[in-house]
Structure formats: C-alpha cells, structure tokens
Amino acid sequence: ERTRIGEMRQVALADGSVLTLDSDSAVDIAYNAHERRVILRNGRLMADVALDPAVEKRPFVVENRDGLATALGTRFIVVQAEHDSIVNVIESRVAVANHNNPVHSVTLQTGESVRFNQKHISYPKTIQPFATSWLQSRLVYQDEPLGQVIDDLARYHKGFLKISEDTDQLRFTGVLPTDDQEAALSILENALPVHIGRHTDWLTWISIRQPQQLDSQNQP
Numbered sequence: 001e002r003t004r005i006g007e008m009r010q011v012a013l014a015d016g017s018v019l020t021l022d023s024d025s026a027v028d029i030a031y032n033a034h035e036r037r038v039i040l041r042n043g044r045l046m047a048d049v050a051l052d053p054a055v056e057k058r059p060f061v062v063e064n065r066d067g068l069a070t071a072l073g074t075r076f077i078v079v080q081a082e083h084d085s086i087v088n089v090i091e092s093r094v095a096v097a098n099h100n101n102p103v104h105s106v107t108l109q110t111g112e113s114v115r116f117n118q119k120h121i122s123y124p125k126t127i128q129p130f131a132t133s134w135l136q137s138r139l140v141y142q143d144e145p146l147g148q149v150i151d152d153l154a155r156y157h158k159g160f161l162k163i164s165e166d167t168d169q170l171r172f173t174g175v176l177p178t179d180d181q182e183a184a185l186s187i188l189e190n191a192l193p194v195h196i197g198r199h200t201d202w203l204t205w206i207s208i209r210q211p212q213q214l215d216s217q218n219q220p
Contacts, residue, residue, distance in 0.1 A: 002026040003043070005158050006179065008137070013038075016050035017060065022134055023156045023178065033058075040064040043155065044079045046090070046135065047071065066117045067098035072107070077131065082151065084117040088131045096121060137179045146170040146192065150206060157181050159202035166208045167194060 001011050003021045011019040013029065015036060021027065025043025035058045038047065049060045049071045060071040062078045066085040069078055073092015079085060087096050089108045097105040099118045106121050108114055113127040130140035139152055147163060149172050154161040156178045170192050176184040185196050185204070197205040 001029070006156055008135075015052055015054075018048040018050075020046040020048075020135065031058075036060045038062045040078055040080055042080060044077065044134070046077045046132070047075065049074050049076075067096065067121075068102060070095045070097075070105070073110075084115050086113060086115050088113045088127050090127075090132065134178060137177060139176045139178060141172050141174060141176070143171050143173050146172055146188075146194075146206075149176070149188070153178075153181070153184055157204070159200075159204065161204050162206065164205065164207040167206065170194070
C-alpha cells in the first residue's frame, strides 16, 4: 500500500485492524499464521489494532528500517524520519526494539514517545503535544526548530523543499496546513525573517531574508 504526496488513506486489514497512512508513505502487509506484521517502508502510519480473531492470538508488529514496534494494546503511531524513527503511544502499550538488539525492548505506556535507530533507543519521553494533528491535515508547533518544521512539510511538498544553513537558529510556533503548501509557506514567511525562493517548479529554497527583500515586502 502506498500514498501519493498530499494523500492520506485508511487501510482496513483482514483482522479488523486499521492503518492510517500519511502523505508519501508506503507499507507492506505480511500476515501469516504466527504474526501480523506491517512493514513501514517510508513515511508515517497510525495503527488501530484489533483483537486478533485467530484462535492462536498473533502479535501485531510494525517493522521498519530501524527496528520493531510490537503492540501490547490498541493505538500507536510509527514515524520513519531521515535519520531515526519515532513511536508515539496513543492508547495502551507498545514494546520497541531496534534491529541490532531485538531481544532488548523498551515498553512504552499511553502518552509516551521514544526515538530509536538501528543501534540505540532513547529514554521514553512524554508524547509531544499535537502528535496526532497530522490526522486533521495540520501540523502544530510550539517553539520548534525551523529545520524540523521544514522536514515535516517536505513530506507533503511536491518537489524539493530545502533550507539554508543561516536559518539554524530560527524557531517556529504556530499551525501549518498540510493540504495547502502555498498557505503553509506563506505563514512561515510572515512569521519569520525568511525568504521563500521558488527557483523551478521542483525546487523551493528557504533562506534568511535580506534587507532588500525586507524593504520590497513592506512596500504597499
């Protein structure tokens, strides 16, 4: 199963579980007699896990590049980012293990979140506010580094969305729509001292706004 850029879709599975795939996401479904496995190839999903109707109750596992998230309850989110992965537990519990040490796992409770890669798992933290906002086609930020905001927006952007190094210190607080990229970029340009440069249909470059750009923006 795969979603296009800008598309969000629900996938009903044979056991009654439901996956919600975010924009530009891909999964393989690998159910067998022993387990219910979903392989996240790219992007982000939320799993609403149903009680297995099989006589021998099979574990529900989401696998990705970095490791495994095994449901011990009902609802959780798995994100595959550029350098690591994130699990957010919305309801009940989830056991998280990385590929290099699958025997050792960290069990997350409702409201907990963890980052992990193939070698390391961070200490669990409280889930970020608005972690499920993407399900309502919006991204909500509270003093978040601009680089992280742009990484998130890139999931919904057709073409390349790049940011210059001179914006490293900028942080953003606000709400961005995921279903209207021009509106999202306009909000950033109005909230921060940045210039949105559209060089081709496929390249958008975000950099610190220069004085001459500031003057032209303030002209009536």
